[in-house]
Amino acid sequence: MFYCDRSIIHVVMAFEEVCPDRIDLIHKNYRKLCNLLVDVEEWGQVVIIHMLTRYARTQFVSPWKDDVVVEEYSENNFYESDEEQKEKDRKMKNTYTMDPDHRLLLRNTKPLLQSRNAAVVMAVAQLYWHLAPKSEAGIVSKSLVRLLRSNREVQYIVLQNIATMSIQRKGMFEPYLKSFYVRSTDPTMIKTLKLEILTSLANEANISTLLREFQTYVKSQDKQFAAATIQAIGRCATNITEVTDTCLNGLVCLLSNRDEIVVAESVVVIKKLLQTQPAHHGEIIKHMAKLLDNITVPVARASILWLIGEYCERVPKIAPDVLRKTAKSFTNEDDLVKLQILNLGAKLYLTNSKQTKLLTQYVLNLGKYDQSYDIRDRTRFIRQLIVPNEKSGALSKYAKKIFLAQKPAPLLESPFKDRDHFQLGTLSHTLNSRATGYLELSDWPEVAPDPSVRNVDVAESKNNLRGFFISESESGSESEKEDKEESSSDESSGSSSSSGESSDSESGSKESTAKKTSRATDER
Numbered sequence: 001m002f003y004c005d006r007s008i009i010h011v012v013m014a015f016e017e018v019c020p021d022r023i024d025l026i027h028k029n030y031r032k033l034c035n036l037l038v039d040v041e042e043w044g045q046v047v048i049i050h051m052l053t054r055y056a057r058t059q060f061v062s063p064w065k066d067d068v069v070v071e072e073y074s075e076n077n078f079y080e081s082d083e084e085q086k087e088k089d090r091k092m093k094n095t096y097t098m099d100p101d102h103r104l105l106l107r108n109t110k111p112l113l114q115s116r117n118a119a120v121v122m123a124v125a126q127l128y129w130h131l132a133p134k135s136e137a138g139i140v141s142k143s144l145v146r147l148l149r150s151n152r153e154v155q156y157i158v159l160q161n162i163a164t165m166s167i168q169r170k171g172m173f174e175p176y177l178k179s180f181y182v183r184s185t186d187p188t189m190i191k192t193l194k195l196e197i198l199t200s201l202a203n204e205a206n207i208s209t210l211l212r213e214f215q216t217y218v219k220s221q222d223k224q225f226a227a228a229t230i231q232a233i234g235r236c237a238t239n240i241t242e243v244t245d246t247c248l249n250g251l252v253c254l255l256s257n258r259d260e261i262v263v264a265e266s267v268v269v270i271k272k273l274l275q276t277q278p279a280h281h282g283e284i285i286k287h288m289a290k291l292l293d294n295i296t297v298p299v300a301r302a303s304i305l306w307l308i309g310e311y312c313e314r315v316p317k318i319a320p321d322v323l324r325k326t327a328k329s330f331t332n333e334d335d336l337v338k339l340q341i342l343n344l345g346a347k348l349y350l351t352n353s354k355q356t357k358l359l360t361q362y363v364l365n366l367g368k369y370d371q372s373y374d375i376r377d378r379t380r381f382i383r384q385l386i387v388p389n390e391k392s393g394a395l396s397k398y399a400k401k402i403f404l405a406q407k408p409a410p411l412l413e414s415p416f417k418d419r420d421h422f423q424l425g426t427l428s429h430t431l432n433s434r435a436t437g438y439l440e441l442s443d444w445p446e447v448a449p450d451p452s453v454r455n456v457d458v459a460e461s462k463n464n465l466r467g468f469f470i471s472e473s474e475s476g477s478e479s480e481k482e483d484k485e486e487s488s489s490d491e492s493s494g495s496s497s498s499s500g501e502s503s504d505s506e507s508g509s510k511e512s513t514a515k516k517t518s519r520a521t522d523e524r
Contacts, residue, residue: 009044062444264300
């Protein structure tokens with residue numbers, strides 16, 4: 001099928017464009033493609049590797065099975081009953097044994113991890129990620145870390161793939177933790193990705209080192225990166241319970257920062273952390289209530305009001321005073337803050353109506369004539385629920401259950417958690433959206449298809465080659481005969497011409513001698 005390296009690349013690219021689902025066309029050429037990978041040019045290697053990755057997912061069983069049984073010698077084996085022996089035999093049948101063709105692909109692609117082309121290294125990395133046993137996939141980590149010395153575009157793609165890998169298999173990149181430390185010269189997109197990887201690699205052993213690193217990042221002049229660092233601290237606090245209190249205290253200290261963006265992000269993260277264990281942090285809620293006058297960012301103000309309203313029974317003296325202050329500035333607040341003021345008034349009306357009844361009615365009257373229809377609708381809804389009258393429906397009986405219901409704690413998850421269903425190294429993985437022309441990897445088959453389809457009949461191939469060479473030799477002998485005939489004809493024509501030339505010269509010499517004799521007789 002293939003005659004040279006360049007034709008291989010052209011055929012594979014045409015196959016990927018025209019009929020990528022025709023896996024049966026690859027069977028006979030699979031082993032040849034695996035063996036030729038090292039000798040093909042770099043961009044051809046990328047195309048072939050991606051094709052073989054999809055092929056392997058349809059032809060081999062999963063190497064990630066957990067029911068691998070290793071037979072060990074024991075004296076008890078001699079005394080086992082027949083039933084126990086049958087059970088062991090049944091388990092041994094489930095022991096995974098890698099197909100030789102599967103191993104051939106992994107073995108022949110491994111040297112390409114040393115390639116100078118980043119695309120080839122990334123292609124081999126995704127192949128090992130999707131095809132290799134989990135114990136062998138770690139060999140790609142060093143090669144991927146090496147690519148972080150490339151330009152920023154290559155770094156961006158590699159870091160995105162590492163971020164996806166580090167969520168599922170942290171052990172692959174833990175030895176290279178310092179390689180992901182942020183540099184001052186890195187652009188924001190690279191800093192954010194490195195921060196994401198550091199957060200995923202955090203554990204009880206390295207969390208103290210990472211928190212010291214994060215303290216430096218919070219002071220960065222890049223405010224977007226500083227805000228992302230605060231979110232990372234919140235994720236570490238939820239994932240590692242040993243440092244939850246330490247992270248909370250650090251975030252509370254950031255509330256006195258001069259930068260409003262840092263303070264606002266800290267408030268949002270603290271709000272999420274307090275939802276996990278609010279009973280133990282009443283003092284933090286009081287401290288945040290005191291900061292309400294100085295914070296101007298709408299998201300942060302809304303978060304503080306939500307916390308006070310949600311846990312108003314734990315701060316019974318502070319919550320009414322906060323409602324009084326916010327009622328004065330209600331008309332000048334952002335819509336997001338107005339909605340939380342209305343919620344705070346409704347919750348205080350249900351739990352402490354003696355102190356806040358008139359104040360809540362005042363806030364509801366302000367919302368009734370607000371310019372935003374969202375505020376007006378929310379005001380009418382709350383009034384019908386908490387203020388009983390003749391028009392109130394059946395829902396007014398369940399006002400407390402609606403407003404004071406226990407809310408589930410939010411999950412602080414990585415944004416790369418849902419990208420693992422896309423093949424690594426593809427445009428769809430980078431965009432986190434299915435791109436045009438994307439080909440999904442199929443699931444591993446439960447039973448491997450017949451491996452004999454990849455066998456090539458050696459006798460037929462030899463006969464074909466022998467016939468090819470015989471035809472070449474025959475054509476060569478015929479051409480030699482023709483050449484000989486042409487040369488002989490040329491020689492005969494040359495000899496005839498030379499004989500003509502000699503006869504001409506002889507006749508000329510005879511004429512000259514005749515003239516000389518006639519001249520001599522005349523002189524006499």
